[in-house]
Structures are given as C-alpha cells and as structure tokens.
Amino acid sequence: MSTLYRPELLYSQGAFTGGRGLLVSQEGTVLAAAAGVSAETVSLPRKALLPGFVNTHSHSFQRLIRGKSESRAMSGRDFWSWRGTMYHAAAHLEPEEVYDVARMAFLEMLLSGTTTVGEFHYLHNAPGGRPYDDPNLLSKQVIQAAQSVGIRIVLLRSAYLRSGYELPPDPGQIRFFESAAQFLENMEALAAATDVRVGVAPHSLRAVPLRELKQIAAWTRERKLPLHMHVAEQVAENEACLREYGLTPVALLGREGLLGPDFTAVHAIHITPEEIGLFARSGATVCSCPTTERNLGDGVIVADQVMRGGIRIALGSDSQAQIDPLEDARELEYHLRLDRQQRAILDQIGEQTLASRLFDCATVNGARSLGVTAGELSLGSVADFFTVDLDDLSIAGHSGGDLLPLLVFSLNRSAVRDVVVNGRWVVRDGRHPLQEEIVSRYKELHEKLWGSGAS
16 A cells, blocks of 8 residues: 655755655655645654665775774874774674674664665675685675665675785785686676675775776676776875876776766865866766765865766765764865855855755765665655654754755754655654664674773
8 A cells, every 4th residue: 555654844856845745655666746645644743854865885894993093093194094993893803793883884874864875895705815605795794784774775896806006915905805707706696696786896996907997897887787986085096096007097997988877986086177077078976975085084075176067976974984964965065165265165056056956965866876766756766765853953943945954054863753765664753673782782893893991
C-alpha cells in the first residue's frame, strides 16, 4: 500500500511549500508530491521534509582517528605526517572491527540526514598484507554494516598499486596493495556477489600508474560504473606527477581522455583555470570535502570558478573529522569569504540562490556522481528523505522565505528528527533502533586500539 507523508512544509525544486504531501510506493519510490491523494497517511506536524543528503566520499574506518591527530606531537604538521595515525588504525582492524567502525560512521551519517554514502574503500588485505581467502571480505563487511544501519551505499572499491613514484612500498599501506590484474578480478567478483551498486576508485595517480589507470578506466566504462579518484589534493601530489609525467594530474587525465561525465575528481584543490576548463568540457564532477580539507590543511577549493564553469560540486565527509553535510556545504562559501574577505561569493553565479545551490551540492549533485536516483523528491526517485523540527532552537523564528538559508547556514544536526531510506523508517524522533549497541561496540573497539586514557 502507498504511504502519504504530510509534513508542514515540503522541499521541492529549491523551495518549501505547505499543504502538500509526498506519496511513496510500497517499493520505496516517489509516486507524487501532491495534495488530496488517498493513501495511508503519516502526519508530520511542525516538521519540514527534505530529500536525504548524499555523502559522495567516505573512508568509514577513519572515524577511529577522530581527535587523534590534532597536534604536531600527535602526528606532525601536514597531510603527509597525518597519514601515520591513519595507518596505525588501518593496521590493527580485524574484519568484524571494520564492520563495527563502519556502522558507527554510517549511524552518525544517518542521524545527520544522510541517506546515501559513497564509500571509497581501500582496506583489502589482512594485517600482514596477505589477501584473505575472499579478497572482498572487508568490502563485504562495509556493505553489511551499511545494510545493518539502513543507509544506502555505493561501494567504490579502490585500486592501490604502489606507494608513489620512485618510492619503496610503505609498510603502512600493506593492507591496501593489489596488482591491477588482482584488482580487476576482485572487482568483477564483488560486482557479481552483491546486490548494492558498486563503482571503481583508482586511489590517485600517486598510487596507480598511468598505464594501469587506463586499463582500469576502460574496464569501468565498459560496465558503465562510476569512476572516482583523488585528484590534486596536495601540492606535493602535483609535483610528483610533474616529475613522473611532465604534467599535473588534471592535465594528464585530460590529455589521456580519462575525464568524462562518469568521472568524479575528489578534492581538486590545486587546479588552474585551464584545468577547470578541462573538467567543464568533459562533464566531470568535483567532490569537495571541506571539513576534512580544513582539518588536514589541504587548501581551499576555488568553488566559484568551478561553479562558473558549469561543473557540479558534490560533497563528502572523507576522513570523518566531522560528519555534518550542511557544515561541508556552508564551508564551500565560508572558506572563500575568509580567503577573499568578501561575503556571498557563490551568490554571484547564475540565477539559483546561494542556499539552494549549496543544498544541491549536498544532495542531487552527489546522487548524479554515484549514479543513483536520489537527492531529490521527484517522480520515480527513491524515497530517501529526512525531517527537521521546525521549532528547533537553531532555526526557530523562521519565515517561509528564509527557511532554506536558515537550514543551510544555521541548522544544528540535532534538529534532524526522522530519516527514511527507500521508503523505510531508519530513524524516528532522533533515535536509531540499534544506536546503543552500535555505540557500545564502537567504544570497545576504540579502547582496544587507543586505550581508555588515550588522547
């Protein structure tokens, strides 16, 4: 039987309207958004209903290192030294612990209104570097974690072939490594063994040489899968690519025809106007991860130039330093304000309002990057949505016209009350039914890895 959800306000096509309901089929797809439809009715008084957020780029296991690398004494001064903390966590996780930490990260995403996650997964081998009997064991653990908590997942299996140009293998990366042939064989097996959407994620040009990258990209495009890759996150990455190939990562990808509508460049911070043009002409998406990028000191994406090129920007929580999709959305604008000492910089692009533009980055742009019919509540899309409490202190006193900018720039995560994925309730009134168990198991894992007194 169909279900009609009747909130006080419904978000659709960039605006909120009252007196409308969202009709959802028994299979979990949107049938209509109209008043007066006969169906089982769910009343949502004093709540606004919005399409679920799409987290386009996540490394779920890195939830374990939150707060563990926030001083030079802990991990050094930049991204390259921060990696040691990450490698320590990666080295000690057993399969069931990969499951536990993924559930914790995905739970936090759901409670923030996120209904789809693109999990960029590069933890493949056993702690000593030996492949498991099932080389996709850890991928399957992450998928099972997502299914346990009820979040939609696109598993972006990552190829990681080397430590870098002219670098010896890094012991910290021993659980990541596969050959190109092994990766494609394991990718094929995973796609055949799971009913969730999968994609392909060559880690970076640092980790995947050009010859093998072209082979992997050809395999991916034959199967019409999403192709995601870290691109131009740090200056040192660009410099290494220049030494090896005589071109920066974006210029090399453009020359080799590897950019395209199915390609998502994660980060894309250190890019030139000419490289922005390459993205624009190819139809590629850029996935920005502002809360991670500021945490690591990576730099600030020139979001205004990227958007003026007509390039879609999606968002990701990446290292899980913070899981709050609207914080990532607002930081696209706020980082530019700090850099330029101006306000409303992204408001000067096209006719779309600043708030709706940023909301699209957190929803529909990510859905297109991952190839799922999510991120908007339109006929035929999946019924993934969340509600917010209109009386929450962070947005109380709104008027109909200013609710969206209030949400984008001021909403507290605690205002998210209900979350529905594929027409199925997974969070009600701010609580997940497995919350206590998930948190308890995560705390045990955290104490095992870091100790009860670890800082």
